[in-house]
Amino acid sequence: QKEVEQDPGPLSVPEGAIVSLNCTYSNSAFQYFMWYRQYSRKGPELLMYTYSSGNKEDGRFTAQVDKSSKYISLFIRDSQPSDSATYLCAMTISGNTPLVFGKGTRLSVIA
Amino acid sequence: ETGVTQSPTHLIKTRGQQVTLRCSSQSGHNTVSWYQQALGQGPQFIFQYYREEENGRGNFPPRFSGLQFPNYSSELNVNALELDDSALYLCASSLVGQSYGYTFGSGTRLTVV
Numbered sequence: 496q497k498e499v500e501q502d503p504g505p506l507s508v509p510e511g512a513i514v515s516l517n518c519t520y521s522n523s524a525f526q527y528f529m530w531y532r533q534y535s536r537k538g539p540e541l542l543m544y545t546y547s548s549g550n551k552e553d554g555r556f557t558a559q560v561d562k563s564s565k566y567i568s569l570f571i572r573d574s575q576p577s578d579s580a581t582y583l584c585a586m587t588i589s590g591n592t593p594l595v596f597g598k599g600t601r602l603s604v605i606a
Numbered sequence: 607e608t609g610v611t612q613s614p615t616h617l618i619k620t621r622g623q624q625v626t627l628r629c630s631s632q633s634g635h636n637t638v639s640w641y642q643q644a645l646g647q648g649p650q651f652i653f654q655y656y657r658e659e660e661n662g663r664g665n666f667p668p669r670f671s672g673l674q675f676p677n678y679s680s681e682l683n684v685n686a687l688e689l690d691d692s693a694l695y696l697c698a699s700s701l702v703g704q705s706y707g708y709t710f711g712s713g714t715r716l717t718v719v
Contacts, residue, residue, distance in 0.1 A: 503646065527706040538610075538696050538710035539649065546706075583648055590703040593639060593662060596648030 498522050501584055501597025510606050514571040518584035518597045521565065525586040525595075528560050530569045533581045533599065542569070542582075574604045610711035612697050618717045624685045627714045629697030631678040635709070637702045638680040640672060643694040643713070655680060656702055687718045 501518045508514055516530075527546055531539035545551045548562045557570040567586075571578055581601045585594040611630045619625050631638050637656045641649035651664035655674035669685040678699070684691055694715050698708040 499648075501648070529706055531710075536712070536715075538612075538712045540710070541708065544706045585648070587705055590705050590707075592705060593651035593654060593664065594649075594705060594708065596650070598646065598648050 496521055498595050499584065499586060499597045502600055503598050505601040505603060507603045507605060508574055510574060510576060510604055512574050512604070514574050514578070514602060514604075516569040516571075516582050516584075516600050516602070518567050518586075519565055520567070520586060520595075522586075522588075522595075523562070523565065524588045526589065527587045528558070528567050529585040529587075529594065530556075530558055531583040531585060531596075533583060535580075539583055576604050576606045579603045610697055610699050610709050612695075612711035612714050614714060615712070616715045616717075618719060619687050621687055621689060621718055623687050624683065625687060625716060627682040627684075627695050627697075627716070629680045629682070629699075629711060631680065631697075631699035632709045635699035635701055636678055637700050637705075638674055638678065639698045639700075639705070639708070640680070640682045641696040641698060641710075642666075643696055645693070649696055652682070684716075689718050692716060692718045 529544040530542045533539045543558045555572045559568045581599040583599040584597040639654040640652040643649040654662040673681045694713040697711045
């Protein structure tokens, strides 16, 4: 079993839809949970990070962490064609440890 | 200069050769990490440098080595290239103790033939 599991998709949705992206993990020591967006031929761009359990909202994006279920989610409201990218979840034990990434989910938002 | 810059953007090498990839960290960041991203996979941690010393390493062989310079720029060196080394190599910088706040560069696409 990999430490972080993420469905690679691809996921295709119409413009304006609500998108739900998810990851599960096995290491209960993880405390920081990140979502990155990666456009083709670019490096990952940090969207949001959450410490421990709970929700965090930033504009159209909401991140949720459920440590009891070892499950994290990213919701995108009112999705736009410009949201088309690969979304990577990542997590780490502390600020001094490296990130462990999921495989990434490829999202296409169709106009 | 803001952001993380990497050079070159693309590189083609022959199996058995050696390669050096370069990274300029974001201004103010004192920690640099390198990741390897194979096609269709998430990035995998290679190693991290702080104060010009390696202070963390992933599951990569010794032929992967690095340097960090006093101005926080960094190099990744790979010796005896293998076909499986073909990947996107990403440099990420952060303040020490804030790996959750990485800024990534756009990467170097290495193809080994």
